[in-house]
Every structure is written in C-alpha cells, then in structure tokens.
Amino acid sequence: MGKNILVAHGGGPTAVINCSLQGVVEAARSAGFDGSIYAARFGAEGILAGDLIDLTDVPAAAIARLSHTPASAIGSCRRKLTDADYPTVLETLKRFDIGCFFYNGGNDSMDTCHKVNELARREGLDVQVIGIPKTMDNDLDLTDHCPGFGSAARYAALSSAELALDASALPIHVVVLELMGRNAGWVTAASALAGRLTGCPVLTYLPEVPVDEDRMLADVERTYARGQGLLVTVSEGLCGLDGKPLADTGIVDGFGHTVPGGTAQHITDQIIQKLGLKSRAEKPGLLGRASIPYQSSTDRAEAYAVGQYAVEAALKGESGYMVAINAVRTPAYRADLSLVPLAKVANVEKKFPLEWIADGNQIADAFFDYAMPLMGERFPEYALLR
Amino acid sequence: MGKNILVAHGGGPTAVINCSLQGVVEAARSAGFDGSIYAARFGAEGILAGDLIDLTDVPAAAIARLSHTPASAIGSCRRKLTDADYPTVLETLKRFDIGCFFYNGGNDSMDTCHKVNELARREGLDVQVIGIPKTMDNDLDLTDHCPGFGSAARYAALSSAELALDASALPIHVVVLELMGRNAGWVTAASALAGRLTGCPVLTYLPEVPVDEDRMLADVERTYARGQGLLVTVSEGLCGLDGKPLADTGIVDGFGHTVPGGTAQHITDQIIQKLGLKSRAEKPGLLGRASIPYQSSTDRAEAYAVGQYAVEAALKGESGYMVAINAVRTPAYRADLSLVPLAKVANVEKKFPLEWIADGNQIADAFFDYAMPLMGERFPEYALLR
Numbered sequence: 001m002g003k004n005i006l007v008a009h010g011g012g013p014t015a016v017i018n019c020s021l022q023g024v025v026e027a028a029r030s031a032g033f034d035g036s037i038y039a040a041r042f043g044a045e046g047i048l049a050g051d052l053i054d055l056t057d058v059p060a061a062a063i064a065r066l067s068h069t070p071a072s073a074i075g076s077c078r079r080k081l082t083d084a085d086y087p088t089v090l091e092t093l094k095r096f097d098i099g100c101f102f103y104n105g106g107n108d109s110m111d112t113c114h115k116v117n118e119l120a121r122r123e124g125l126d127v128q129v130i131g132i133p134k135t136m137d138n139d140l141d142l143t144d145h146c147p148g149f150g151s152a153a154r155y156a157a158l159s160s161a162e163l164a165l166d167a168s169a170l171p172i173h174v175v176v177l178e179l180m181g182r183n184a185g186w187v188t189a190a191s192a193l194a195g196r197l198t199g200c201p202v203l204t205y206l207p208e209v210p211v212d213e214d215r216m217l218a219d220v221e222r223t224y225a226r227g228q229g230l231l232v233t234v235s236e237g238l239c240g241l242d243g244k245p246l247a248d249t250g251i252v253d254g255f256g257h258t259v260p261g262g263t264a265q266h267i268t269d270q271i272i273q274k275l276g277l278k279s280r281a282e283k284p285g286l287l288g289r290a291s292i293p294y295q296s297s298t299d300r301a302e303a304y305a306v307g308q309y310a311v312e313a314a315l316k317g318e319s320g321y322m323v324a325i326n327a328v329r330t331p332a333y334r335a336d337l338s339l340v341p342l343a344k345v346a347n348v349e350k351k352f353p354l355e356w357i358a359d360g361n362q363i364a365d366a367f368f369d370y371a372m373p374l375m376g377e378r379f380p381e382y383a384l385l386r
Numbered sequence: 387m388g389k390n391i392l393v394a395h396g397g398g399p400t401a402v403i404n405c406s407l408q409g410v411v412e413a414a415r416s417a418g419f420d421g422s423i424y425a426a427r428f429g430a431e432g433i434l435a436g437d438l439i440d441l442t443d444v445p446a447a448a449i450a451r452l453s454h455t456p457a458s459a460i461g462s463c464r465r466k467l468t469d470a471d472y473p474t475v476l477e478t479l480k481r482f483d484i485g486c487f488f489y490n491g492g493n494d495s496m497d498t499c500h501k502v503n504e505l506a507r508r509e510g511l512d513v514q515v516i517g518i519p520k521t522m523d524n525d526l527d528l529t530d531h532c533p534g535f536g537s538a539a540r541y542a543a544l545s546s547a548e549l550a551l552d553a554s555a556l557p558i559h560v561v562v563l564e565l566m567g568r569n570a571g572w573v574t575a576a577s578a579l580a581g582r583l584t585g586c587p588v589l590t591y592l593p594e595v596p597v598d599e600d601r602m603l604a605d606v607e608r609t610y611a612r613g614q615g616l617l618v619t620v621s622e623g624l625c626g627l628d629g630k631p632l633a634d635t636g637i638v639d640g641f642g643h644t645v646p647g648g649t650a651q652h653i654t655d656q657i658i659q660k661l662g663l664k665s666r667a668e669k670p671g672l673l674g675r676a677s678i679p680y681q682s683s684t685d686r687a688e689a690y691a692v693g694q695y696a697v698e699a700a701l702k703g704e705s706g707y708m709v710a711i712n713a714v715r716t717p718a719y720r721a722d723l724s725l726v727p728l729a730k731v732a733n734v735e736k737k738f739p740l741e742w743i744a745d746g747n748q749i750a751d752a753f754f755d756y757a758m759p760l761m762g763e764r765f766p767e768y769a770l771l772r
Binding site: 012013018039041042053055058062063064065066068069070071072073074075076077078158159161162163165166167168169170171172175262265280281282283284285286287289290291292293294380381382383384385386 | 398399404425427428439441444448449450451452454455456457458459460461462463464544545547548549551552553554555556557558561648651666667668669670671672673675676677678679680766767768769770771772
C-alpha cells in the first residue's frame with residue numbers, strides 16, 4: 001500500500017463537509033498513520049493538476065476549527081471527470097505515493113470514486129478507495145440519510161418558522177421562500193415543520209409533484225384569507241404540469257445540469273398580478289448550505305464519524321466502498337456506520353416518497369419521524385402572545 | 387395617572403423587538419406595578435380597535451421566552467395614523483385607564499408617539515408616553531445606534547462571510563447578496579466585514595452612493611479575475627446615477643414607501659449578460675431581521691434595557707421622550723441610556739456617513755470601530771487551509 005493519504009471534495013459544499021475532513025485527519029493521526037496527509041486543492045482540479053495541500057503538519061487547533069468552518073476549507077469543483085482524465089488521476093496517485101484515497105461527495109462524486117477504484121485495481125495500484133457521502137439534497141441511495149442534509153433541513157425548518165412568524169406578525173404579505181433542491185424535495189419538506197413549530201399557515205411545494213399553478217394560487221388565496229399571514233415554501237426546481245421548471249437561471253453547471261432559481265419570484269409575481277395581494281420572495285440560496293449557526297449537532301457529529309470510519313476502513317484494507325449511515329428511530333434515534341459498494345450508489349438518485357406529500361402542499365408526519373432526529377438539538381419554544 | 391400600562395409595536399419587527407417587550411413586562415413586575423399590562427394586538431390597529439392582549443398574568447416562563455422569539459409576539463402593523471385617528475387612540479387610552487403608554491418603533495412610530503403625547507397633554511389626560519427605539523435600519527437620530535441593528539449587522543456580516551467562503555471554495559460564480567435597507571446602508575455596510583473575516587474578495591454597495599453600473603461591472607470583472615471567487619453585497623435600495631432604484635417590487639407599503647427588492651437579481655442578470663460570467667443572486671430578505679441564531683448578544687441585552695428603562699422613566703413621571711443609547715468605545719465598549727425629546731427624533735433619518743465609503747465599494751475601518759461592539763459575541767475563527 002502506498003504511504004500517503006489523499007482526500008478530495010466534489011460538488012457543492014455542505015455546512016458539515018469540513019467536519020468529515022476533520023474526521024479524516026484526526027482519525028489518521030489517532031491511528032498513528034505516519035505518511036503524509038494531502039488534500040486536493042479544489043477537488044478534481046487539484047487532483048488533475050497535481051496541486052495538493054499538505055495537511056500533515058497543520059496544528060491540531062486549526063484542524064479543530066474545521067467543525068465550524070463553512071464551505072470547503074480545501075476547495076471543491078464541479079468538474080465531471082471524463083475517461084480521458086482518469087490516467088492523469090492515477091498519475092497523481094502514483095506520483096504522491098497515495099495509499100488511501102477518500103472522495104467526499106454526492107452522486108457524481110461516487111461515480112468518480114467508483115471509476116478510480118476500478119481503474120486502480122485494473123492497473124494493480126495498491127490504493128484503497130473509499131467514498132465519503134455528502135449532499136444536502138439527501139438523494140444518495142443505500143444510506144439512511146446523507147451528511148449535510150440534517151443541517152440544511154434545520155436551516156429550512158428554523159428559517160421557515162422565523163419567516164412564518166414574521167408573516168403572521170405583520171400580515172400584509174404572502175411570503176414565498178425558495179429553498180435548494182434541484183430534483184429532490186428533502187430539504188424543502190423540512191420547511192413544513194414551521195407550521196408545527198408556530199401554528200402559522202404554511203404551504204409547501206416539492207419538485208416531486210408537478211404543480212398546477214391555478215390550483216396553487218387558489219390555495220394561496222384561501223389560506224391567506226384566514227388573516228394570519230401566509231408562508232409558501234418551494235423547491236427551486238419546482239415544475240409545472242408540463243414538467244418544465246417554473247423558472248431557471250439560464251445557467252448550466254459543470255455537470256451539465258441546469259441551475260434552478262427564481263421560482264419564488266415567479267410565484268410572487270403571479271400572486272401580485274393574479275390575486276392582487278402583496279407578496280415578497282425570499283431566496284437565501286447558498287446560505288442554506290453554508291450557515292454555521294443553523295448547523296445540526298447530529299449532522300456535525302455524523303459527518304465527523306463518516307470521515308473517521310472511512311480512514312479506519314481504508315487502513316483495514318477495504319476499497320471500493322462508500323460509508324453508509326444505518327439508523328433506527330425507535331425507541332430512540334441510534335445510528336451506526338457500514339460500507340456499501342460504490343458500484344451500487346453511483347449515479348442513483350433517492351427520491352422523496354410521494355406518499356409523504358398530501359394535497360400537493362402538506363407534508364406527512366412520517367417525514368418528520370424520519371427527519372427530526374437528523375436536525376440536531378431541540379427546536380426553540382417560542383412565546384406566542386397574540 | 388391612569389392605572390394600567392399599554393405597549394405597542396409599530397412597523398417591521400427586528401430580531402430583538404420582543405426583548406424590549408420582555409424588558410417592559412419584567413420591569414413593571416419588578417417595580418411592583420399593580421395595574422394591568424396590556425399589549426396592542428397588531429400595533430396601531432389594535433389601539434384603534436380597542437383590541438388589547440392582557441399580559442398581566444402571563445407566566446414568567448412565557449415572558450422569558452420572548453428573548454428568542456422572532457418577529458413580534460404581539461403583532462405589529464404598517465398603518466400610519468392620520469389626524470382623524472388620534473381621537474380614537476385617546477379613547478382607547480381612557481377606556482383602558484392607561485397611565486403609561488410605550489410605543490416601540492422607528493421614525494414613523496416616534497412621530498405617532500410624539501403626537502399622542504402632545505394630544506394627551508392638551509386634553510389633560512394623565513398618561514406618560516415614552517418611545518422605545520427599534521429599527522434594524524439604524525436610522526434613528528439622537529441615539530448612538532438602534533436596538534435591532536446589532537443583530538441585523540451580525541446577520542449581514544456572518545452570512546456574508548459564509549457566502550464569501552462558499553464563493554471562493556467553488557469559484558465558478560459571482561455571488562450577489564441583497565440585504566435590507568431602503569435608504570440607509572448601515573446593515574449592508576456590516577457585510578463588508580466578510581472580507582476581513584475570510585480574506586475573500588467582497589465588493590459592497592450602499593444606497594447612499596448612486597452607482598455607475600458600467601463601473602460596477604468593470605470592478606466585478608477585475609476582482610473576479612483574481613480567481614478567488616467574488617461576493618458582491620448590495621442594499622435593496624441601491625440607486626443608479628439617475629437617482630432611481632435599480633429595481634423595486636412594484637409594491638407601496640402602508641407608510642407610502644415603495645418596497646425595494648430585486649436589486650441583486652438585476653445585477654446578476656447584468657453580470658451574466660454583459661460579462662458572460664456565471665452569477666447567482668441571493669436574497670435572504672426578512673430572514674435578516676427575523677433570524678434568532680444570528681442574534682447579537684449585545685443587541686439582545688440593550689433591547690431589553692431600553693424597554694426596562696422606558697418603564698422606569700414613565701413610573702417616575704417622565705413623558706414625551708424616546709429612550710436613547712449613549713456609547714463610548716474606548717478603552718472598551720460601554721453604553722448607558724437617557725431620554726431625548728420625541729419632537730427631536732420624529733421623522734429625522736440618520737444617514738450612513740459618506741466618508742466611510744471608499745472607492746464606491748469599500749467600507750472604512752471607522753465603521754467597524756463603530757459597529758463591531760454592537761454585533762455581540764466574538765466572531766468565529768475559521769480554518770482556511772487552501
């Protein structure tokens with residue numbers, strides 16, 4: 001086995017991606033690993049360019065700060081590796097004498113990870129390849145949930161509660177909140193918790209159900225008429241009955257996906273024009289994945305643990321796996337970790353269960369049974385005196 | 387003096403407006419006040435309708451929860467009282483035997499408060515009228531700063547740091563962040579702290595300086611070319627060289643002000659179309675005044691103190707004043723409270739000093755000397771390994 005470790009980030013960061021990095025570095029140090037610990041600068045770009053950051057001698061105090069550092073401390077990218085790139089990847093692994101390669105990412109990154117493992121095996125390279133799961137979208141298969149989701153869900157739930165209270169304290173607007181999630185509504189679903197936390201009316205629309213805009217506007221009008229204000233929460237990737245997004249930014253990302261956005265503003269425009277109500281659209285956007293004050297403590301701990309587990313598995317000689325989280329929720333939430341074959345998770349997208357969506361805009365308790373333990377510390381109890 | 391207390395909220399809430407309410411209720415209880423404590427349901431609307439909430443027997447534990455309850459726990463409104471309304475206001479004060487009237491708000495509310503005081507004196511009503519300052523915009527005169535500003539500034543600074551790190555970790559976008567502030571750039575100025583906290587490039591545009599869009603685009607292009615990503619922060623009320631807002635929502639609020647919004651999206655569209663760069667606009671909007679996790683501890687304590695001080699002043703027989711905060715910053719931050727005549731603060735708007743803006747998009751250290759102590763607990767130290 002090569003002597004050194006290489007860790008890389010792929011795709012968009014989460015609020016806890018650096019916690020996994022912390023887990024990798026601290027686990028290697030605890031295990032007495034005596035090689036170098038490298039990180040790819042800006043993910044695949046750094047691997048291809050042989051541009052690595054040497055973390056071996058970074059002081060423990062700086063590594064500890066990773067737990068509350070937003071974005072990716074080592075950089076990431078959205079470059080999808082092509083067949084032509086893989087020989088260069090192997091070249092870097094050889095050149096830096098890498099024995100353990102950890103790739104932290106979502107679907108696309110697990111595909112990369114899988115291909116690197118296959119190729120390394122074929123070429124007889126002695127490197128252990130382990131995928132570390134990460135995506136706020138929560139759409140990786142074969143794991144109960146993904147590190148990054150719990151914090152994004154907490155952000156969606158708490159921000160929505162705060163906005164719902166604002167909308168009902170000064171009930172002159174319909175507030176429409178846009179949340180991230182291209183194809184999967186996991187994060188937006190968490191925003192429905194606002195109704196339960198505050199008693200304020202909340203309508204929630206996920207990308208899994210094509211939306212009939214006329215019906216949506218009728219629901220908005222009827223619910224707003226109750227006089228308690230109204231919060232409408234929508235996924236950025238929400239589609240109309242024709243299956244096309246209600247809005248997009250006109251941008252295509254490095255993976256070839258259209259970048260969604262503008263959905264809330266579109267709905268707000270309709271509410272103003274067709275219902276004659278005041279409305280405002282809010283779009284915290286990237287803040288939903290970068291905000292540290294809304295980080296979930298459970299998510300933080302689990303993100304750390306998957307990084308740690310990846311190192312332990314690689315040092316035991318495992319390769320070609322992603323770390324998965326297995327969880328039970330009764331009588332109390334408990335999670336443990338295991339390995340699942342990369343081949344099985346690569347490029348598979350876990351959808352939000354349609355049976356958890358009622359009347360097109362209400363989220364079933366079953367979702368909250370699933371998601372609440374992932375969102376960390378207890379939610380605040382508010383003083384509602386009106 | 388009438389036997390009872392009435393407290394009301396005017397205009398938009400802040401992250402700490404309920405702390406002032408907590409201060410009023412707890413100060414009255416501490417002083418052994420034995421009348422009833424009423425709150426107007428939805429501000430001026432509740433006063434006019436005689437629709438009051440009786441807080442007298444609300445348990446202490448519920449009152450304590452006000453410190454972390456977003457929005458207004460008793461409701462607010464944007465109704466600007468007209469001359470025709472004031473007799474009805476006095477009617478409510480008489481009917482509920484009000485001896486102390488506290489109005490918590492910004493410029494417009496201090497004007498209302500002033501008129502109620504004048505009229506009460508003229509009519510020989512024995513009521514003490516005290517204004518409690520509140521506005522995230524920080525534009526009230528004769529006070530060092532306004533409760534609500536410190537938390538909004540902390541939100542702007544920390545959120546911007548998180549976004550700047552995201553933009554530099556995955557440097558494929560110019561991220562444009564829109565922050566609240568119709569005419570005054572106090573809150574948006576705080577976002578410039580992101581550059582100091584992260585070392586990432588940040589350009590900040592305030593409504594006090596009409597913006598030359600061509601020059602702005604040239605600055606964006608040049609700064610983005612450094613390759614570290616770029617965060618651009620803008621006030622929602624930003625104006626072009628013609629003195630008109632770059633964008634607005636097409637809505638006019640109850641005070642007759644045009645509701646700004648869409649400025650970041652407008653700039654993003656220009657960056658995409660004219661520079662050919664990827665760009666995304668984020669607009670947390672009302673979250674900037676509602677977010678409890680970003681609340682400033684200093685702001686929370688001061689908002690409580692101004693409510694408490696208002697009660698103490700009224701019980702001593704003072705009337706026709708607003709509570710003001712006086713602060714010194716050297717050798718350490720220290721604040722105390724005093725009373726300033728309502729007549730002098732009503733309808734006066736404190737502008738951001740132009741000399742604190744350099745090159746149209748950089749904020750001077752003098753602003754941070756002013757604002758840092760108001761933003762509460764120490765800012766986190768991040769791990770930047772790139």
